[in-house]
Structures are given as structure tokens and as C-alpha cells.
Amino acid sequence: MENDDIVYVGNKxxxxxxxxxxxxxxxxxxxxxxxxxxxAISRAVDVAEVARNRFLKDxxxxxxxxxxEKIASERGEIxxxxxxxxxxx
Amino acid sequence: MENDDIVYVGNKxxxxxxxxxxxxxxxxxxxxxxxxxxxAISRAVDVAEVARNRFLKDxxxxxxxxxxEKIASERGEIxxxxxxxxxxx
Numbered sequence: 001m002e003n004d005d006i007v008y009v010g011n012k013x014x015x016x017x018x019x020x021x022x023x024x025x026x027x028x029x030x031x032x033x034x035x036x037x038x039x040a041i042s043r044a045v046d047v048a049e050v051a052r053n054r055f056l057k058d059x060x061x062x063x064x065x066x067x068x069e070k071i072a073s074e075r076g077e078i079x080x081x082x083x084x085x086x087x088x089x
Numbered sequence: 090m091e092n093d094d095i096v097y098v099g100n101k102x103x104x105x106x107x108x109x110x111x112x113x114x115x116x117x118x119x120x121x122x123x124x125x126x127x128x129a130i131s132r133a134v135d136v137a138e139v140a141r142n143r144f145l146k147d148x149x150x151x152x153x154x155x156x157x158e159k160i161a162s163e164r165g166e167i168x169x170x171x172x173x174x175x176x177x178x
Contacts, residue, residue, distance in 0.1 A: 041131040045170040049157045064153035066174075068138045081134040085155070 005029045009036040009044040017047040021087065022055045031062070031088035037069065041083045048085045062086040094118045098125040098133040106136040110176065111144045120151070120177035126158065130172045137174045151175040 007020045017034070024032050036044035052059055063086040070077050096109045106123070113121050125133035141148055152175040160169050 039128075039131045041134050042128045042170070045130050045155050045172055048155060049168075049170045053157060061155060064155065066134050066137060066150060066153065068142060079138075081131070081138045083134055 005031060006033045006035055007047070009034060009040050009047055011040065011043075014043055014046045014050060017043070018051045018055065021047060021051045025056055025059065025087075031086060034085040034087065035082070037071075037082045038080050041081065044083060044085060048087060051087070056087075058089060059087050060089070062088045094120060095122045095124055096136070098123060098129050098136055100129065100132075103132055103135045103139060106132070107140045107144065110136060110140045114145055114148060114176075120175060123174040123176065124171070126160075126171040127169050130170065133172060133174060137176060140176070145176075147178060148176050149178070151177045 005024060007017055007024070009017050021032050021034065034044050034048055048061060052061070063084075065084045065086075067082050068079050069082050071080050094113060096106055096113070098106050110121050110123065123133050123137055137150060141150070152173075154173045154175075156171050157168050158171050159166050
């Protein structure tokens with residue numbers, strides 16, 4: 001799978017990421033992975049739900065994977081939850 | 090599946106819910122569902138990850154389901170994302 005098919009969800013409004021997902025499918029992608037960490041995980045679920053319910057009726061959630069990443073911070077290494085939502089036809 | 094095997098994640102500290110999950114498995118539950126909505130979804134992922142990585146090494150994430158719920162609010166009906174994390178042996 002190419003990098004183009006990954007959407008990283010951060011702190012911008014939900015619709016920014018929805019647009020990115022919809023655009024990738026419209027450009028011919030068969031699948032898109034929505035990646036997020038920490039508090040952005042809630043927003044990533046919103047992105048998947050809005051994209052599916054409002055714009056991409058034929059797209060399904062194929063899989064959701066959660067994991068823990070170690071990230072270097074000012075206070076040393078901290079654990080952060082991460083999530084990948086796999087969307088496809 | 091009985092109601093006892095569901096943990097609803099809200100705004101309390103992560104460890105409160107981790108303790109609830111661990112307790113249910115220690116009391117003989119074969120599976121526990123972690124339910125959350127809106128911003129608590131990020132915390133629910135933390136709960137699953139901490140419970141698994143620190144306390145319940147033999148427990149796996151069996152499935153994760155996301156959906157949209159309609160909730161009555163002061164401003165009328167609004168859509169809220171929800172998530173269920175199914176933990177089991």
C-alpha cells in the first residue's frame with residue numbers, strides 16, 4: 001500500500017480529514033488507512049463515520065487496530081495509544 | 090452476554106476503568122466490552138491498551154466496532170461517534 005493512501009488525523013477540524021479520505025477514494029484508491037494517536041483518536045472515529053455515512057456509502061470499515069507507541073517527550077519516554085482504521089470497498 | 094461484562098468509559102481517570110476491566114476478568118468473565126462515545130473514545134483505547142499490556146497478558150482485542158448514535162441535546166438531535174472494544178481470551 002502506498003503512502004498516499006494514509007490519512008493522519010491531528011488537531012484540525014474533522015471535515016479537513018474527511019475531505020482527504022473522500023479525495024483519495026475518488027482518485028482511485030481501493031483502501032485508505034486513517035491513523036491517529038492520543039486524543040486525536042476520537043476525531044479519527046468521527047472522520048471514518050462522517051466519510052462513510054455522508055460521502056462514501058459503498059465503503060466499509062475493514063479493520064481497526066489499536067496499539068501503544070513509545071514517544072520521546074520532554075519528560076522522557078511516554079506511552080501513547082494509537083489507532084489505525086482501515087477503510088475499503 | 091451479561092450486563093456485568095460491559096465497562097462504560099466516561100471522564101474519570103483511565104485507571105478507574107482499567108481496574109473495572111481487570112476485576113471482571115479476575116471474577117471469571119470470558120469477555121469484556123469497553124463502550125465509549127465522543128471524546129471518551131480516546132480514553133477507552135487507553136483503557137484497553139493499559140489493561141492488556143500491564144495486567145492481562147493473555148487477553149486479546151477480538152474486535153473493534155465503531156458507529157454513530159443520535160443523541161437528544163439542547164440544540165436538537167446530534168450525531169455522536171461511539172466505539173465498542175471487545176476483549177477476550
